[in-house]
Amino acid sequence: MGKSRRVSMAVIRRLPKYYRYLEELLEKDITRISSKELSRLTGFTASQIRQDLNNFGGFGQQGYGYNVEELRNALGKILGLDRKYYTIIVGAGNIGQAIANYKGFQDEGFEVLALFDKNPKLIGLKIRDIEIKDVDSLEEFIAENEVDIGVICTPKEYSQDTADRLVKAGVKAIWNFAPNDIKVPEDVVVENVHLSESLFTLSYLLKCYSEQE
Amino acid sequence: MGKSRRVSMAVIRRLPKYYRYLEELLEKDITRISSKELSRLTGFTASQIRQDLNNFGGFGQQGYGYNVEELRNALGKILGLDRKYYTIIVGAGNIGQAIANYKGFQDEGFEVLALFDKNPKLIGLKIRDIEIKDVDSLEEFIAENEVDIGVICTPKEYSQDTADRLVKAGVKAIWNFAPNDIKVPEDVVVENVHLSESLFTLSYLLKCYSEQE
Structure with missing residues (x-):
């Protein structure tokens, strides 16, 4: 069983939501977002978001936040959206x-x-x-x-x-x-x-x- | 806020499932079901089902189980399905x-x-x-x-x-x-x-x- 398979269904169901919000940010040409802003946008706490993403390796940098396109692409890959x-x-x-x-x-x-x-x-x-x-x-x-x-x-x-x-x-x-x-x-x-x-x-x-x- | 409003969303989301299974039992003319059988059918544990239903008053009787039609009707009322x-x-x-x-x-x-x-x-x-x-x-x-x-x-x-x-x-x-x-x-x-x-x-x-x- 692949590593990511052990992630709980609750986490898994939040991933498409993060992905959707990041898509919307990209459509608005927003390239960078703090975990605080991402929290306000999605309604999940910043620590919840960090924990969720930590299941798949670290994203974001202290003091910088997240690069929207990088995180969108990484989540897309995690969700298996990089194929047909x-x-x-x-x-x-x-x-x-x-x-x-x-x-x-x-x-x-x-x-x-x-x-x-x-x-x-x-x-x-x-x-x-x-x-x-x-x-x-x-x-x-x-x-x-x-x-x-x-x-x-x-x-x-x-x-x-x-x-x-x-x-x-x-x-x-x-x-x-x-x-x-x-x-x-x-x-x-x-x-x-x-x-x-x-x-x-x-x-x-x-x-x-x-x-x- | 009505009493039932404090029930968690996880419980609330299981109610329509119970209702659906009970509808299916009625269609098969099954009038009575033990909590064990209901557990096997729905995939939730018998104690989970009991706890969920206890939020809305007791249903079922020790040693008898549930009257399918009564429980279906009660759940329908709880879900607000007794009106248009x-x-x-x-x-x-x-x-x-x-x-x-x-x-x-x-x-x-x-x-x-x-x-x-x-x-x-x-x-x-x-x-x-x-x-x-x-x-x-x-x-x-x-x-x-x-x-x-x-x-x-x-x-x-x-x-x-x-x-x-x-x-x-x-x-x-x-x-x-x-x-x-x-x-x-x-x-x-x-x-x-x-x-x-x-x-x-x-x-x-x-x-x-x-x-x-």
Whole structure:
């Protein structure tokens, strides 16, 4: 197991946030930032930021702060953003099509090779230049193409079966948008986006604030 | 501040998960579950589940476990799912349209009243039966309709301005899909869905697992 693997998930989830803030600073042509300013910007304490970054070697210098571009590039490398990822999307419904349509991911190196669906009305259509293929050809496609990430956008009834097929075909990373959890072997990574859970968290918080008034 | 407001965000984020698992059990006509089985199902320890639920009063009985429907209903109430929420979506691009199209949220009581966009090509179109309106009419619409939740699906350049307008018009809850953070007054709740951060977490984990081989 690589050294960085022992870093806690809480730290890991803050890294993309730091990266995003640094991107925004670069867009504003800000080349250097103190840990204090970075703290104010991100909402994390300066010592938290230092500790997080120390997991990956030292960045920043006493009295100077951080070189924004250097730190952005270093974080990009840590996050694995210094390479290209080939993705496929299974389930060409609302969310699947929205992700295929979103060019922001492509700009960051995540290229969608194909969508898959079982609906004959969708098969053969194109989202941007990306074809919707018959899900029956999923294994064949993965065998013939390098696929790094499988995005599951199916209804929950099909998510586990889809995950099983992706894993069996050799896909090692799954981005799961289906509203349930999927089981995969230990050497496969899964990142879930459970939109309903996010919405229910919001309704909970809204309820608490209303009760307070 | 209501009592339940002091519950930590970590606990709060587990509640929708419990709710989801209980829904799934009910769909399978399972009426009763031991804390041990619930632990196996959710991946949380039985003592963690008990502690979490104890924040909201006791559920379950020694030697019997939990009545699935009762606990589902109780959790639904805690999450504020025993009422209807009226939502509007600002930004009728890929994600905005996908959310408007997704009927699952409506089934849980979240009704989309309208979408808003500034693109003249989109204004007047309908997603299902939901009209895309001119974003210039946002304040007028909120004044004339009960709006509980504003969903921000704009590019990041417009997210803060959109949040300011929603808040000024009286909206107290924001579901933010724009890839940056927004600032709101203390009496407004925000729940972020940062898809890029989720994707970068996946690429980080994939990188770590690959290095391990």
